Amino acid sequence: MAFLLDLLIRLGIDLALLMVLSVAGGLGTGFMLIGVFCVEWLYPIVFELSRWGATPGKRAVGLRVVMDTGLPVTPAASFTRNLLRVADFLPLAYAFGIVTMLLNRECKRLGDLAAGTLVVYAKPVVLHDSLPPGPPQAPARPLNAREQAAILSWAGRAKRLTPARFEELAQLAAPVLPPLQADEPKRDTAARLLGVAQWLMGRRA
Numbered sequence: 001m002a003f004l005l006d007l008l009i010r011l012g013i014d015l016a017l018l019m020v021l022s023v024a025g026g027l028g029t030g031f032m033l034i035g036v037f038c039v040e041w042l043y044p045i046v047f048e049l050s051r052w053g054a055t056p057g058k059r060a061v062g063l064r065v066v067m068d069t070g071l072p073v074t075p076a077a078s079f080t081r082n083l084l085r086v087a088d089f090l091p092l093a094y095a096f097g098i099v100t101m102l103l104n105r106e107c108k109r110l111g112d113l114a115a116g117t118l119v120v121y122a123k124p125v126v127l128h129d130s131l132p133p134g135p136p137q138a139p140a141r142p143l144n145a146r147e148q149a150a151i152l153s154w155a156g157r158a159k160r161l162t163p164a165r166f167e168e169l170a171q172l173a174a175p176v177l178p179p180l181q182a183d184e185p186k187r188d189t190a191a192r193l194l195g196v197a198q199w200l201m202g203r204r205a
């Protein structure tokens with residue numbers, strides 16, 4: 001699917017070049033051939049070396065190109081894997097590339113084997129979940145940016161920590177909690193600190 005999307009994009013660019021340069025006669029044809037060559041060979045390299053590490057087609061289906069180590073692809077590796085697309089295409093319709101992918105467990109084509117690269121799924125990393133529901137509560141004193149970030153980070157890990165560990169970490173921030181009122185039901189520290197997290201998110205009672 002990524003290949004087909006990129007193919008359609010490249011064909012669209014080629015068609016635009018044809019329409020624009022065809023009016024210039026023989027000179028336009030020469031520039032058009034140069035443009036088609038650049039689109040075919042530089043299109044994947046330019047996008048793979050961008051911060052996304054993927055062509056628009058790969059980005060659309062959640063893929064990206066990385067080194068075997070997981071680091072961003074290097075210019076030399078990107079040039080190598082794309083130059084060897086010619087070998088992958090032989091003898092017809094990427095036959096060598098498909099056979100090579102079927103014969104190694106990492107599904108690498110010849111270009112990836114030579115360049116030491118991988119095409120991987122690139123799912124966005126979610127460091128913290130949404131905050132658990134609860135009544136907001138103002139802290140006992142103004143909190144600096146570091147304290148606010150620490151409390152919100154702690155609250156976002158509620159689903160990943162055991163209740164005991166969650167409460168243990170909340171105890172570290174107990175000094176920022178206001179004292180319990182006489183008519184206020186007793187709650188554990190974690191529940192009260194979650195209220196502060198809700199307040200920091202802008203929620204008010």
